[in-house]
Amino acid sequence: MLEIKQTDLNEIELLLNQSVKGYHFLFDHKKIAQILKTPTENIDFFNKANIQQIQELLTGLLSKKSFHQKQTYLNSLDHQKFELLVRTYFHIVDSTVMASLKNTH
Numbered sequence: 013m014l015e016i017k018q019t020d021l022n023e024i025e026l027l028l029n030q031s032v033k034g035y036h037f038l039f040d041h042k043k044i045a046q047i048l049k050t051p052t053e054n055i056d057f058f059n060k061a062n063i064q065q066i067q068e069l070l071t072g073l074l075s076k077k078s079f080h081q082k083q084t085y086l087n088s089l090d091h092q093k094f095e096l097l098v099r100t101y102f103h104i105v106d107s108t109v110m111a112s113l114k115n116t117h
Contacts, residue, residue, distance in 0.1 A: 024074055031105045038082055052099045062096060069097045
């Protein structure tokens, strides 16, 4: 299992806060729309075979220090890996939004 550092967690928190507000700086909006056209719930996404790869992709993204390095990393991924990362990222964003809605009264 890969270890995620606290600084990496802080970085993803920052990205998630922006994404929850609708600002997806790391991703091209057309690519997001193309990938998410098929809802993640309609495919066998979070299966055992994908979990390790998802963790490696997220760790790889989070380990990049600058915005430019993160974009270069994303651009280096083949379509399948990029889709895994995008679906995972937006699953996390969606879960974050849903959790925040449950906590507001």
